[in-house]
Each structure stands twice: as C-alpha cells, then as structure tokens.
C-alpha cells in the first residue's frame with residue numbers, strides 16, 4: 001500500500017518534470033501549451049505534485065553555512081595549536097555577519113562547539129529552507145609543503161549519489177530504489193550538480209583573487225568534484241571549501257590571523273552573493 005502510494009507520487013513528479021521542459025513524447029492534450037508557472041490547461045486536472053526542487057522556483061534568500069566538524073570531532077589539528085573545528089566556526093560566523101549585512105538570511109548548521117553528524121547538518125539546512133549551502137573545512141596533508149585553497153562540488157557521475165538521494169527521498173534502501181525513483185533522483189542530482197559547479201567557481205574565484213591581491217602567493221588547487229557526504233545529501237546547490245592546510249606553516253599562520261580570516265570571510269560571502277544575484281536576476285527575467 002505504501003509502496004503503491006510512493007509510486008503514484010513518483011510518477012506524478014516525473015510527469016510534472018516532463019511537462020516542465022524535457023523532450024519526452026506527450027499526448028496531444030498534454031502537448032497543449034502550458035500556462036506560465038507550469039499549470040496545464042488540459043481537461044483532466046493533474047494530481048497535486050511536489051516541485052522537483054523547491055529552491056529552483058524561488059529567489060535565493062537563505063544561505064546555509066556549515067562549519068566543518070565540532071564537539072567530539074576536532075577535524076584537522078595543526079601547527080601552533082590550530083584546530084579545524086575552531087577555525088571553521090570562527091570563519092562561518094564572520095561569513096554569516098557579512099551575508100546578513102548584505103540582506104541575506106544566513107543560517108549556520110552549528111553555532112557552538114557541538115557534535116553534529118553529517119545527516120543532521122543537511123537536515124538542518126533543509127529545515128531552514130536553505131537556497132545555497134557552504135561547508136567550510138581546513139585541509140591537512142602528510143607533506144608540509146601542500147598549501148592553498150580548493151573547492152568541491154557534488155560529483156553527479158557517481159551513481160552512488162543518485163541512489164542515496166533516491167533512497168533518502170523514498171525511505172528505502174539504495175538497492176530497493178526502483179528505476180523510476182532512480183531516474184527522478186538522477187534528474188535532480190544532475191541539476192543540483194551543475195548549479196553547484198557554477199557556485200563553486202564563483203566562490204573559489206572570489207577567494208583566490210582576493211587572497212592573491214592582498215597576500216600575493218596563494219596556491220589555487222582548483223574546483224573539483226568530490227564525494228563528500230554533505231554535498232550529495234544536500235538538496236540545494238552546495239559547495240565545500242577547504243580554506244587552507246593546517247599542516248602547512250604559512251597556511252596555519254594565516255588561519256590564526258584575524259585580518260586573514262576577515263578577508264577570507266569577505267571573499268566567501270562575496271562569491272556566494274555574486275552567484276545569488278546572477279541567479280535571482282535570471283529568474284526575474286524569466287518570469288517577466
């Protein structure tokens with residue numbers, strides 16, 4: 001009974017997605033022009049459908065900042081007593097301050113030295129109706145010479161991600177998620193992933209350019225696809241920034257410096273804002 005119910009919902013969602021622009025064959029009645037906003041004008045009213053992703057249909061207003069680690073999990077520890085969970089919380093609060101100042105609603109997945117597991121982080125982001133998700137981390141490497149900034153976004157080509165999204169959305173184990181649910185999840189993961197890549201490039205570029213302008217040499221380790229749990233559980237465009245290496249003397253010294261953290265926060269917030277403004281203006285022009 002519950003399985004059948006889920007299947008009906010899944011079919012309704014896929015049909016809604018097809019109506020929203022995919023080039024799948026449609027019956028003549030369904031092919032009649034859809035009203036703006038996606039309502040169909042056919043005689044038989046479609047069943048109420050859940051939007052493919054809520055954040056796709058509203059302007060970006062709420063930005064979730066996720067300070068990596070916390071509580072029992074210190075994350076990377078480094079030179080001069082640097083502890084990743086402390087740096088990420090400090091930096092997240094600074095980013096929140098800037099975003100709030102620029103008119104965004106900024107929410108944090110933790111605002112204390114609290115143990116928060118990864119599923120809970122994404123649950124908090126969803127509960128806050130986040131439109132964008134920024135996870136902050138400090139890198140560490142066996143080689144002390146490794147340094148610089150790298151930014152990750154969801155790797156949509158990894159099937160596990162889609163299966164996990166499918167399982168989460170449908171409340172079943174990944175191996176039980178049917179083909180239909182998997183197709184649905186892949187459509188969603190693919191859309192979130194491409195937007196996340198754009199977001200990653202904006203944020204990464206703003207950070208690297210800003211740091212180089214003020215501090216000179218800053219290693220650009222690039223924008224990469226990564227298999228991070230918080231990224232593939234996220235239902236909104238999400239990026240994870242590794243803001244330096246705890247294991248590198250120069251990075252560690254910078255990460256303990258107030259002026260450096262201020263600049264880093266300013267650049268992170270500026271990259272997020274640039275993406276949000278561009279995305280909101282595209283949405284406004286489409287609905288005009």
Ligand SMILES: [Zn+2]
Pocket residue numbers: 068069075076084136137138
């Ligand atoms: Zn970390």
